[in-house]
Amino acid sequence: MVPDHSIMSEEEVSALLSHYNITTDQLPKIFHDDPAVKTIGANVDDVIRIVRMSHTAGRAEAYRLVIKRPKK
Secondary structure: OOOEEEEOOHHHHHHHHHHHOOOHHHOOEEEOOOHHHHHHOOOOOOEEEEEEEEOOOEEEEEEEEEEOOOOO
């Protein structure tokens, strides 16, 4: 089962970055051609929130910066 993916608003991204005192470059990355990214219609430089249900943590949120896959 695929966890819930959603595009974060600019306000949500600003709050996230200031809360953790980081920049977008420090976020984990996800490629623009990932099937989940395509499904939600995210573009390069969008920040994605991924919500997973966990038996131990209950609800776990992760964040990813959408980047273009480098050419081989």
